[in-house]
Amino acid sequence: MDFTGKDIISIKDFSKTEIDHILKCAEKMIPFAKGEKTLTLLEGKILSSLFFEPSTRTRLSFESAMNRLSGRVIGFADPTATSQKKGETLADTIRMADAYSDIIVMRHPSEGAARLAADFADSPILNAGDGAGHHPTQCLLDLFTIFHEKKHIGKQNVVLLGDLKYGRTVHSLAYALSLYGSDLTFVSPKSLKMPREVINECKNLGATPTSTTKIEKALKNADVLYVTRIQKERFPDLEEYNRVVGTYQITMDLLKAVKKDLIIMHPLPRVTEIDPAVDQTNHAVYFKQAFNGVPIRMALLSLVSGVKL
Ligand code: CP
Numbered sequence: 001m002d003f004t005g006k007d008i009i010s011i012k013d014f015s016k017t018e019i020d021h022i023l024k025c026a027e028k029m030i031p032f033a034k035g036e037k038t039l040t041l042l043e044g045k046i047l048s049s050l051f052f053e054p055s056t057r058t059r060l061s062f063e064s065a066m067n068r069l070s071g072r073v074i075g076f077a078d079p080t081a082t083s084q085k086k087g088e089t090l091a092d093t094i095r096m097a098d099a100y101s102d103i104i105v106m107r108h109p110s111e112g113a114a115r116l117a118a119d120f121a122d123s124p125i126l127n128a129g130d131g132a133g134h135h136p137t138q139c140l141l142d143l144f145t146i147f148h149e150k151k152h153i154g155k156q157n158v159v160l161l162g163d164l165k166y167g168r169t170v171h172s173l174a175y176a177l178s179l180y181g182s183d184l185t186f187v188s189p190k191s192l193k194m195p196r197e198v199i200n201e202c203k204n205l206g207a208t209p210t211s212t213t214k215i216e217k218a219l220k221n222a223d224v225l226y227v228t229r230i231q232k233e234r235f236p237d238l239e240e241y242n243r244v245v246g247t248y249q250i251t252m253d254l255l256k257a258v259k260k261d262l263i264i265m266h267p268l269p270r271v272t273e274i275d276p277a278v279d280q281t282n283h284a285v286y287f288k289q290a291f292n293g294v295p296i297r298m299a300l301l302s303l304v305s306g307v308k309l
Helices: 016-033 057-068 090-100 113-120 136-150 168-179 196-204 215-219 238-244 276-280 286-291 293-304
Strands: 046-051 072-076 103-108 125-130 157-161 183-187 210-212 224-227 263-265
Touching: 016 057, 016 136, 016 168, 016 293, 046 057, 046 090, 057 072, 057 103, 057 125, 057 136, 057 293, 090 103, 090 113, 103 113, 113 125, 125 136, 125 293, 136 168, 136 224, 136 263, 136 286, 136 293, 157 168, 157 215, 168 183, 168 196, 183 215, 263 286, 286 293
Parallel strands: 046 072, 046 103, 103 125, 157 183, 157 224, 183 210, 224 263
Antiparallel strands: none
């Protein structure tokens, strides 16, 4: 399987076999991601890290991954400190990063920006989130977390909770889990339902997702609970946000009636949707999930650079 030079824009660009291969490569990266062993696979290579939107995990884990592979990182986390401020186009900024580096990772507020960037760069573009569009490396690390914690991905009851309208991670994950034959339940306020086109894509892959506003019943048989933040920054109307924020909170009380081996995931950042008391339970895997961004991104950076793992 050859990923040399491949742009990573959407999880839909990958077959299930390719995803399985990436997860296996990421598994091999764990001791190196933890710094227990060292690697020089990308010595001499440069990653451009272009973040036009705020990020903690995606940016730092990409940069950690590149450093763990002995590569170097250039870039910015504040676009107002770049020539975009003087009116430079995204296409020209990408042309520059392409000239100065070997791989480009980019987060941008506009849906479709990563696909556009790929048209202007010879180097592989790794989409670190494009507006309400795609966040494929997050989806891969989410799948990796389920694989790692549950020892397989497949016929499990997976509940996706929260902002299913604007949350890009849940769109990708719903699609990917449908490839694996998981049973999906979508729980959200009525105004933040999973978009019809995502539900249809899941159905086209043979899944039969159900939608509800009721968390208690959905949680009863859940193997995986994936919680999301209400994405305030994507609401055109702040009043609408104020109406739905705080609808759901995962509390110790709610967890009394769940399976013992339920895992709770969250792409983070969280605000109020998971009570911090839950962090101490065996259900909480969201911080391990955030760490998993490093081995997944190490695998992807290596694979697009032509390294055979
Ligand atoms: N999960 C995620 O994308 O987090 P950041 O926004 O902090 O990168």
